[in-house]
Amino acid sequence: MSMLERARALDAADPLAEYRERFDLPEGVIYLDGNSLGALPKTTPDRLAQVMREEWGRDLIKSWNTADWISLPQRVGGKIAPLIGAQPHEVIVADSVSVNLFKLMSAALAMQARKDGARRKVILSEPGNFPTDLYMIQGLEKQGLATQRLAERDAIIDALDDDVALLLLTHVHYKTGAKYDMAALTKAAHDAGALVLWDLSHTGGAMPVALNECVAGEEGADFAVGCGYKYLNGGPGAPAYAFVAERHHEALEQPLSGWMGHAQPFAFDDDYQPAPGVDRLLCGTAPILSVAALEEGVDLVAEIGVDRLWEKSQALSEFFRECLSDAGVTLDLVSPEEADQRGSQLSFRHENAYALCQALIARDVIGDFRAPDILRLGFAPAYLRFEDMAETAQALAEVLENGEWQRDEFSERAAVT
Template sequence: MTDFAGEAARLDAADPLAKWRGHFLLDDAVAYLDGNSLGALPRATPERIETVVRREWGDGLIASWNPDGAGGADWITLPQRVGAKIAPLIGAGPDEVIAADSVSVNLFKLVSAALAHFRGDGHRRRKVVLSEPGNFPTDLYMVDGLEGQGLATRKLAPREHLEAALDKDVALLLLTHVHYKTGAMHDMLRLTRAAHEAGALVLWDLSHSVGAVPVDLTAAQADFAVGCGYKYLNGGPGAPAFAYVAPRHHRALRQPLSGWMGHAQPFAFEDDYAPAPGVDRLLAGTPPVIQMSALEEGVDLIARIGMDALVAKSRRMSEFTRRAVAELVPELECISPADPKARGSQLSWRHEHAYELCQALIERRVVGDFRAPDALRLGFAPAYVRYADCWRAVSELRDILDSGAWREERFAERAAVT
């Protein structure tokens, strides 16, 4: 039998990223394997927030909207500044990404923009948005909303049939790069090329990708992308999301939420809307300064660690865990791809009582999560997760199953958030 405990100890001792764990506020008694849902708190964030609240807001008041040279804290450029810092993490240019709103809102903007593209001069009218069943709900729900307005027609095809489903009526291929439940990763380059050959545009949801797996939107020639800031970017609960638009679409981009911050001159207070240049026109309302400042700290930290090192550790860590579960807890059925390069920084297993197993783990301070109807999911945020945390999850799972601890009634009581 493999000595996984010893292997975990050796891997932790040799881990080049071990020093970065100290940059997060984490209880060493907790094995936190849910950073793919909510990233840990960077140590620098509370001080940054205190500065924003006490000095910039408390002392600077409204002057803090202006640039440093004008005596402010430059709040007004936070969306562009944070977007430019996210850009290299996803293979984009600094003027191609904007931090704003939520993933859901940004999906609405960009799906609408893609459909508007096919209502313009010189384009055959298309309104079909193609996705896959089981895609993350908000992606599908946003299309439902547009379908209810008569602007879109939703079409779903299993992932193995997506290319065949790209017919002359498809306007947009909308996919989540890393599947939220299984962790299976789409071939972005191949599917983007197939969509373009069919005359369609592509929108990638990077919520389970950014900060954890390699993404190169420029190389893939992607049209649009969205992603969230509170998972691997550690921006905090409800952190602002981001949106990407390829430069070739900047001039013609039309998004439906024409709020004043997306105006070319918001402080001219004109009656008629004139869109700002480039991705700035994706802004709508006033940016949430406190949340955006927290996100900036998280993004800065991930950028300092570096994506190459994060990806390398993520793959080693998830593969260590997959092997350990396969050998020691074989009654769990892994539903994630076996190849680390074909999955995100997570693993999921199917079990009839996955919810109860998850709750029993959490009581033992091993934090993963559950995805209906029967998936136990563990995430590997390589900036701070230890191999010892992964081994602890496996050994506790084995004990929970052997002892029958999961059968206790309290573990079956469903919480509002799972």
């Protein structure tokens, strides 16, 4: 049986196959970039039209109450919560991942300072973490509030000393797809007196994660942030989400003390009083159209279920590797060999990765490039077929074999890669 025949048999038996129809995917395109921008759920345009025409156009400002716009960030946060092992009142949709990182890192430093008089100021992370995570630490450092410390993955536990206030890690690495052992690192950080903040941007909606229960019999993660526009299919620039474990709700002091995080925004008091719980993470007015779009994506992911998505993700990436080897493609895999040690992606190092990626895109096989030399293929399991795996491997084999990637046009760098 050829790989394509095998793929078709796998698709026929795939319990998630029906969900592909719930996304608006262009004919003939193999979309391997759902880890960067998730595909469009078919219900989203109608939902947005309804919010615009009826709630905004017809009902105007009344919709803050009648359509309950005011609690949309909490409602969508509550729906994201079970996908990441949190309680509904521990998650809220707000701002971008970057801004939420700033709020939570600053809150964590303040919490630690109340305990030890600001002795612990180090935020520990890894070199090569997603840039915004590091840039946001550096922003706090410039203000004299934090000290950045970076340790390689296998040296992180050793770097957890008495100076570390917070461990900030991205659960699934954006470039390599390598996944941290959340339980081991959360426990190690707590044992060293540090708090933990997980960036779940490449996790949420692709695989289950147990923020509260990750360490058996002990406290789980303290904080987390995650992205709305990747596996949650919330649309370009979709708002992000933030998690704060219930035990920290009362002590949480975030620096962006805007009016929407006030206990009574419509009392218009001169003095800031934080709202209870995660509501205080709100700063300004929520972007209602964007949060509504995100809700459609989240509802669809919740309906499919993260356990099933994760199972299919692993099957897809393993099958893809088989297809590559069947097609005689040998590429330098930088993602972990074991499917359960990586996220929903495979990354390959190639000195001409950019041109290779462009040549694939010209064939309607859309992956992405991460500087300086990574070809990144994401396997969003909600809408990809095993057939797509066989066809991508074939396309990759042809592009490499016939040198197609060497065409001049494939080396011209666009602003967004």
